[in-house]
Amino acid sequence: MKRYLIILFYAFMLLFSTFALAKTTDTNAKTKIINEKELVENKNKTIKEEYDNTEKEEKEKQEELKVDNKENEIENTDAAQTSATNEPVQNNSPATETNYVKYGTFGRLYISDYSVALYDYNVNTYSSSSLQTIVNNADSAAYYKNYGKLVIADHNYQGFSILASLTEGTTSYIKFEDGSIIQYKLIKKSKGFNTGPDLVDTEGNSFFNMNSDIIMYTCYEDGIMATLWSLS
Numbered sequence: 001m002k003r004y005l006i007i008l009f010y011a012f013m014l015l016f017s018t019f020a021l022a023k024t025t026d027t028n029a030k031t032k033i034i035n036e037k038e039l040v041e042n043k044n045k046t047i048k049e050e051y052d053n054t055e056k057e058e059k060e061k062q063e064e065l066k067v068d069n070k071e072n073e074i075e076n077t078d079a080a081q082t083s084a085t086n087e088p089v090q091n092n093s094p095a096t097e098t099n100y101v102k103y104g105t106f107g108r109l110y111i112s113d114y115s116v117a118l119y120d121y122n123v124n125t126y127s128s129s130s131l132q133t134i135v136n137n138a139d140s141a142a143y144y145k146n147y148g149k150l151v152i153a154d155h156n157y158q159g160f161s162i163l164a165s166l167t168e169g170t171t172s173y174i175k176f177e178d179g180s181i182i183q184y185k186l187i188k189k190s191k192g193f194n195t196g197p198d199l200v201d202t203e204g205n206s207f208f209n210m211n212s213d214i215i216m217y218t219c220y221e222d223g224i225m226a227t228l229w230s231l232s
Contacts, residue, residue, distance in 0.1 A: 103177045106143045109152060111172040114162045116154060118143040118174065123151075147208035151199075152216040156225075160218035163189070164225045171232055184214055184229035193223040201226070 101108065104117030119134045121144040131153070134142040141154035154160040166186055173183040188210065192201040199207045199217060207215055212228035219225075 102139060103175075104140065104143075107174040107176040107182075109141065109172065109174050111162055111166070111170070114159050116141045116159065118152065120144065147198075147206075149208050149212065150214040152214065154218055156218040156220065160216075161220075163216060163218055163227050164220055166227060172229065183232040185232040186227055187212065187230050188228040190226055190228075191220060191223055192217075192226045199224065199226055 102117040104119045106118040106120050108115055108117050117139050118141055121131050121134055121142040123131075123144045123146045131142050131144070134140055135154050135158075138158065141152055141160070144151050144153075156164075166189060168186050168189065170186040171183060172186070173181045175181045190201045190207075192199060192207065194217070199215065201207065202223075207217075207226050207228065210228055211230070213231045214229045215226060216229065217224045217226040
């Protein structure tokens with residue numbers, strides 16, 4: 001009998017151990033399943049949040065693009081309306097005005113059908129650079145005083161070659177922006193040379209020592225063509 005009870009006890013213990021092990025295994029399996037489910041749910045939640053954020057950014061970009069397009073449409077519409085108006089566009093640039101006359105810094109010289117703007121040059125600077133700049137510019141002649149005489153100089157290829165075709169008695173005038181003028185009459189025309197500080201005729205006589213109120217000269221052949229003018 002005692003032996004029978006011992007066998008029964010061990011059998012019961014074995015059965016209990018088997019049941020406890022099975023329960024533990026089942027619990028661990030359920031825990032594992034729950035953990036895996038939570039991981040999957042968290043991963044799906046993260047993916048959804050990233051998708052939502054991306055979709056939100058795309059919507060914001062689309063809205064900004066719509067605003068920009070709308071502003072461009074408004075600007076284009078305004079431009080079209082402006083260009084379609086019959087009102088003249090004001091342009092303050094004198095260079096584009098048809099009737100604009102350039103008077104330089106000392107009026108404008110007129111000889112027959114030739115004219116040029118006069119710009120002051122200070123011969124006492126002992127530099128030919130600014131004089132060269134003045135005469136090199138289009139519609140620009142140098143106006144200066146040297147040895148007590150007024151002088152006008154410019155390149156012959158810019159229109160001052162007209163000096164060679166003038167005859168004594170020809171008149172010219174300088175017109176100022178206020179409408180006033182100074183008129184001159186040609187009294188002498190002669191070939192000569194520009195020696196640097198002096199302008200001389202072919203015999204070496206200085207034009208500055210000759211009777212005149214103004215001297216106009218330009219390059220001519222291998223020297224210069226000088227014209228002497230008196231007030232008229």
